[in-house]
Amino acid sequence: MTAGEAVRAAGTVLWRYRRTGEGGPSVDSIDGIEVALVHRPRYDDWSLPKGKLKAGEDFPAAAIRETREETGVECVLGDPLPSVYYRAGGRPKEVRYWAAEAGSGVFAANREVDRVEWLPPADAARRLTHDHDRPLISALLEALAQRA
Numbered sequence: 001m002t003a004g005e006a007v008r009a010a011g012t013v014l015w016r017y018r019r020t021g022e023g024g025p026s027v028d029s030i031d032g033i034e035v036a037l038v039h040r041p042r043y044d045d046w047s048l049p050k051g052k053l054k055a056g057e058d059f060p061a062a063a064i065r066e067t068r069e070e071t072g073v074e075c076v077l078g079d080p081l082p083s084v085y086y087r088a089g090g091r092p093k094e095v096r097y098w099a100a101e102a103g104s105g106v107f108a109a110n111r112e113v114d115r116v117e118w119l120p121p122a123d124a125a126r127r128l129t130h131d132h133d134r135p136l137i138s139a140l141l142e143a144l145a146q147r148a
Contacts, residue, residue, distance in 0.1 A: 007093040010063035011050025012100035013140040014075055016118065033144070035124040035137060036102065038070050039115040045129035046117075048136060050095050059096045070113045073105035079143040084132050097136055099143045 014036040037046045051066035053059065060077055067075050078099035085094055107116045119127060125137040 005091075007088060007091055008053045008059070009050050009093060009095040010053060010059040010066060011048050011095055011097050012063050012067045012075060012077070013048055013081060013097060013136050014067055014071060014073065014100045014102050015140060015144075016102040018120070033121065034118040035121055035140070036071055036073070037117050037119060037124055037127055038113045039117070040112060041114045042112070043129075046127045047129065048097070048133055050097070060098070063096070063098050063100070067100060068105070069110075071102075071105070071116050072107040074103035075100035076103060079147070081136055081139040081143065084136070086130075086132055097139075099140050 015033045016036075018032045018034050036049065038049050039046055049067040049070040051062065051069070053062040054065075057065070063077060064075060067073065078101060081097040081099055083094055083096045085092065087093065109115070117127070121137050121141055125134045128134055128137075
C-alpha cells in the first residue's frame, strides 16, 4: 500500500432483537432492536465494529472477521449499507458496511475494544463519536423496514 493509496476497511452495523431477560427477544420488529457499539480505548471513542482488510481478504469476509474480533459475536451479513469515506492518519480511508444480525458469542475485552454496548438505534446514533457514522444507523433501519 502506497502513501496515497486508500486504506480499505469493512464493518457492520450489528443488530439484535432487544433482550428482555431470560425469555429472549421482546418483539420481532425493528422497534425492538438494539445496535452494538464498541469503545476503543486507543481513541476513546464509540464506533461501529470495523477494521482493515488483510492481504487477499474481500470486504464481506473482513466485515465478519472484524465484527467477531471486536464484539465476540458471530454475525450474518444482510444488506450492504452506504460506504463511508474520510481521512485517517493523513490518508484516505474507505469503509464498506453491512447490516449484520447478531448470532452467538460473548464479548471479552481486548487491546482494541474494552467495552461493547447494545443500545436502541436512537441512543446508538447519539453515542457514536464520529458524525460520519450516524447515517449508518438510519440506513440500517431503512434496510430492515424494507425486508419486513
